[in-house]
Amino acid sequence: MSNAGSIRGGQTRAGWLFVLPTLVVLGLFLAVPVVMALWVSFTDWNGRGSPFASGVGFVGTDNYRELFGEQGGLTRADFMTSLRNNFYYVLLVVPLQTVFALFLALVLNQQMLKAVGFFRTAFYFPSVVSSVAISLVFLFLFSGGGVVNSMLETIGVDGPTWFNDSRGLLHVVGDGLGLWNAADPPSALAGGGLLGLTWWQWLSGPSVALSVIIMLVVWTTTGTFMLMFIAALQDLPVEVEEAARIDGAGRWGVFRNVTLPHLRPTMLLVTTLGLIGTWQVFDQVYVMTQGGPSKTTLTPAFLSYFYAFENQKWGVAAAMAFILFLIIFASATLQRWLFRDKDAIELKRQERRTKKARARAVAGGAA
Amino acid sequence: MTTQKTTTEPTTDEPTTGRRSTGRRSTGRSTKPMIGDRSALLLFLGYAVLVFFSFVYLYPFLVQLTTAFKTNTDAVANPLSLVADPFTTAAFRELAERDFPLWFTNSVVVTLLVTAGRVFLCSLAGYALARIKFRGRSAVFTAILAVMAVPGVILLIPKFLVLRYLGIYDTYPALVLPLLVDAAGVFIMKQFFESIPESIEEAARIDGAGTFRTFWSVVLPMARPALITITILSFQGSWNELPHFIVASQDSDLFTLTKGVATLTSGQLGSGSQYPITMAAALLMTIPVAIVFFVFQKYLVRGGTSGAVKG
Numbered sequence: 270m271s272n273a274g275s276i277r278g279g280q281t282r283a284g285w286l287f288v289l290p291t292l293v294v295l296g297l298f299l300a301v302p303v304v305m306a307l308w309v310s311f312t313d314w315n316g317r318g319s320p321f322a323s324g325v326g327f328v329g330t331d332n333y334r335e336l337f338g339e340q341g342g343l344t345r346a347d348f349m350t351s352l353r354n355n356f357y358y359v360l361l362v363v364p365l366q367t368v369f370a371l372f373l374a375l376v377l378n379q380q381m382l383k384a385v386g387f388f389r390t391a392f393y394f395p396s397v398v399s400s401v402a403i404s405l406v407f408l409f410l411f412s413g414g415g416v417v418n419s420m421l422e423t424i425g426v427d428g429p430t431w432f433n434d435s436r437g438l439l440h441v442v443g444d445g446l447g448l449w450n451a452a453d454p455p456s457a458l459a460g461g462g463l464l465g466l467t468w469w470q471w472l473s474g475p476s477v478a479l480s481v482i483i484m485l486v487v488w489t490t491t492g493t494f495m496l497m498f499i500a501a502l503q504d505l506p507v508e509v510e511e512a513a514r515i516d517g518a519g520r521w522g523v524f525r526n527v528t529l530p531h532l533r534p535t536m537l538l539v540t541t542l543g544l545i546g547t548w549q550v551f552d553q554v555y556v557m558t559q560g561g562p563s564k565t566t567l568t569p570a571f572l573s574y575f576y577a578f579e580n581q582k583w584g585v586a587a588a589m590a591f592i593l594f595l596i597i598f599a600s601a602t603l604q605r606w607l608f609r610d611k612d613a614i615e616l617k618r619q620e621r622r623t624k625k626a627r628a629r630a631v632a633g634g635a636a
Numbered sequence: 637m638t639t640q641k642t643t644t645e646p647t648t649d650e651p652t653t654g655r656r657s658t659g660r661r662s663t664g665r666s667t668k669p670m671i672g673d674r675s676a677l678l679l680f681l682g683y684a685v686l687v688f689f690s691f692v693y694l695y696p697f698l699v700q701l702t703t704a705f706k707t708n709t710d711a712v713a714n715p716l717s718l719v720a721d722p723f724t725t726a727a728f729r730e731l732a733e734r735d736f737p738l739w740f741t742n743s744v745v746v747t748l749l750v751t752a753g754r755v756f757l758c759s760l761a762g763y764a765l766a767r768i769k770f771r772g773r774s775a776v777f778t779a780i781l782a783v784m785a786v787p788g789v790i791l792l793i794p795k796f797l798v799l800r801y802l803g804i805y806d807t808y809p810a811l812v813l814p815l816l817v818d819a820a821g822v823f824i825m826k827q828f829f830e831s832i833p834e835s836i837e838e839a840a841r842i843d844g845a846g847t848f849r850t851f852w853s854v855v856l857p858m859a860r861p862a863l864i865t866i867t868i869l870s871f872q873g874s875w876n877e878l879p880h881f882i883v884a885s886q887d888s889d890l891f892t893l894t895k896g897v898a899t900l901t902s903g904q905l906g907s908g909s910q911y912p913i914t915m916a917a918a919l920l921m922t923i924p925v926a927i928v929f930f931v932f933q934k935y936l937v938r939g940g941t942s943g944a945v946k947g
Contacts, residue, residue, distance in 0.1 A: 280847070281771050281772075282770075283846075283848070284768040284769070284770025284772075284773060285770060285772070287761060287768060287847075287851075288764045288765065290760065290761075291761040291817045291822060292776065294813065295817055295819065297802075298813065299794075301798055302791065302794030302795055302797055303786070303794050305794060305797045305801070306793050373689065376682050376685050376686060379682055381675070381679055381682075382679070382682055382683070382686070387690075388686045388690060390933065391689075391690045391694055392690075392693055394693070394929065397872050397876075397926075397929050398925060398926070399878075399894055399921055400878065401878055401893075402921050402922050404901075405914045405917065405918040406696050406918055408901060409700075409711075409715070409911050409914065409915060410696060410699065412715075414712060415715050492693075545787060548787070549788065549789035549790075551789050551792075551879055552879065555878070555882070556878075556898045570789040573792070574793075574879075574882075577792075577793050577796075578796075578883070590789075590790045590793055591790070593787075593789070594790045
């Protein structure tokens with residue numbers, strides 16, 4: 270018995286030695302800094318000296334109130350604009366990348382097709398390339414007289430000057446449909462507002478410039494998510510689908526009642542990762558637009574960086590980062606809840622119960 | 637090549653497949669004789685979709701490749717053309733005279749250090765969490781999972797604060813140290829070690845090998861596929877990293893490729909609209925990742941679906 274005990278002790282020492290470097294790095298560069306930033310978000314630190322020096326004033330929740338309250342002025346308007354932009358961005362990118370990824374996976378999963386490997390590689394390749402390199406390429410593709418506008422010209426369309434165009438897509442579409450005049454917005458929308466922006470501003474939709482970033486990100490991320498769908502589709506035995514077809518189900522019926530339910534967990538994974546990723550968009554904004562034109566590509570992540578490193582308003586910037594964290598956490602939780610599968614929940618609960626019972630039995634046996 | 641396929645495949649091949657009973661195709665799903673014509677149509681549509689998307693996915697890279705060898709006048713006048721006329725390497729020579737070689741060297745050094753560190757530390761921790769029964773193991777694992785859930789972009793300001801606090805802001809260690817461990821990597825290694833039969837280590841232990849010895853010379857050599865996956869993910873991750881380098885330093889001697897090339901667009905080098913230069917820079921920074929991608933594709937595909945995903 271004592272021998273077993275010393276082995277246990279040796280194991281504990283070895284175990285901690287093995288994980289120690291990892292814990293030190295993660296603690297020092299993740300856990301500790303988050304606490305430091307949380308402190309900064311409650312101070313008026315201006316970036317000079319240590320944020321813990323005695324001269325730094327504790328301002329309570331002032332920084333947070335500046336983001337939401339009347340006193341925020343321009344800061345609040347900037348933050349709300351960035352949230353609006355990122356909201357439209359998430360609203361378009363997540364469904365588009367999921368649908369394209371699923372669509373391509375379904376096509377590539379057809380056994381009749383040849384050269385599947387080539388296509389899969391082609392679609393996945395942008396996912397591994399640096400976002401900086403891809404941003405540069407898209408800057409060229411969508412420049413005023415660039416590739417995309419030249420293509421549009423050949424079919425007789427006069428393309429916009431993408432990166433200088435701050436018009437909101439909803440404004441443009443509504444104008445086109447005759448719902449309103451974008452140059453002279455209806456006073457019902459332009460008059461009132463919420464949190465520093467008018468209704469008209471809230472309802473702008475993504476700007477033309479932001480839609481280029483949307484296209485870029487859908488283009489790059491679709492490949493990764495496609496691989497996840499392909500992996501899940503390969504887990505679905507061909508016989509199951511065949512049996513459904515023999516039972517008289519059409520292609521659409523098989524897809525809706527057999528394939529799609531099977532893909533549910535992957536769908537949850539893909540949309541969760543999509544949500545988490547899209548709320549953090551930074552690289553493309555930094556390289557391509559720096560928030561412009563007219564702040565229509567500002568995102569909370571970039572705004573937080575900009576306020577801290579360019580404007581030296583560290584407290585407000587840190588507060589933005591924590592609000593962003595809450596938004597990501599809340600939207601991921603909400604989305605999990607929407608996707609909840611009652612059967613699976615029940616199954617898991619049962620599993621947990623049996624596991625607990627087994628653990629209790631084992632513990633009882635050991636004692 | 638692929639376009640040819642779309643046109644020939646359905647007309648010559650497909651109508652007969654429905655009737656063939658032993659052909660390769662008929663072993664696939666849905667080739668009942670009645671729907672042969674519809675299958676042909678679907679096959680055609682399938683290829684049409686794939687060819688269209690391949691164009692969308694490959695054309696930008698072809699534009700990048702050819703524009704890098706164009707003159708700026710040619711690039712602006714004929715953006716669609718995939719032939720550089722006149723052909724010139726001026727953009728590359730221009731880059732060579734600027735700071736580009738320095739950025740490239742910095743990126744190589746940082747990437748190598750980060751990758752080596754991650755492979756070693758992630759496999760150490762992954763092994764401990766999978767195999768060594770020590771007190772506090774589940775707490776450590778929970779902590780690492782919690783860390784994985786923290787969105788990276790939130791850490792920009794925190795990282796800067798701690799680097800300044802430690803007095804290593806604007807130094808080489810600031811570029812490398814915070815990237816040394818990747819929680820997702822620990823997770824991947826742990827899962828792999830759990831799949832190795834335990835009896836092998838027991839044999840080594842009975843022979844009197846210590847825990848580290850067992851790990852180093854018995855278990856680690858068996859973990860080759862997982863180690864390759866981690867190596868590629870770390871290489872790709874640190875080579876493409878941008879936000880961390882932005883906040884960890886400001887000295888232009890410490891610029892990595894991503895940070896340096898990003899300044900090309902803001903016209904810091906007076907090349908804001910010099911498309912051949914930006915395309916050449918984009919091309920050069922893509923090549924190393926592309927090589928690793930094509931050589932180790934199957935490992936990357938596996939890791940990409942089990943680990944982190946770029947946003």
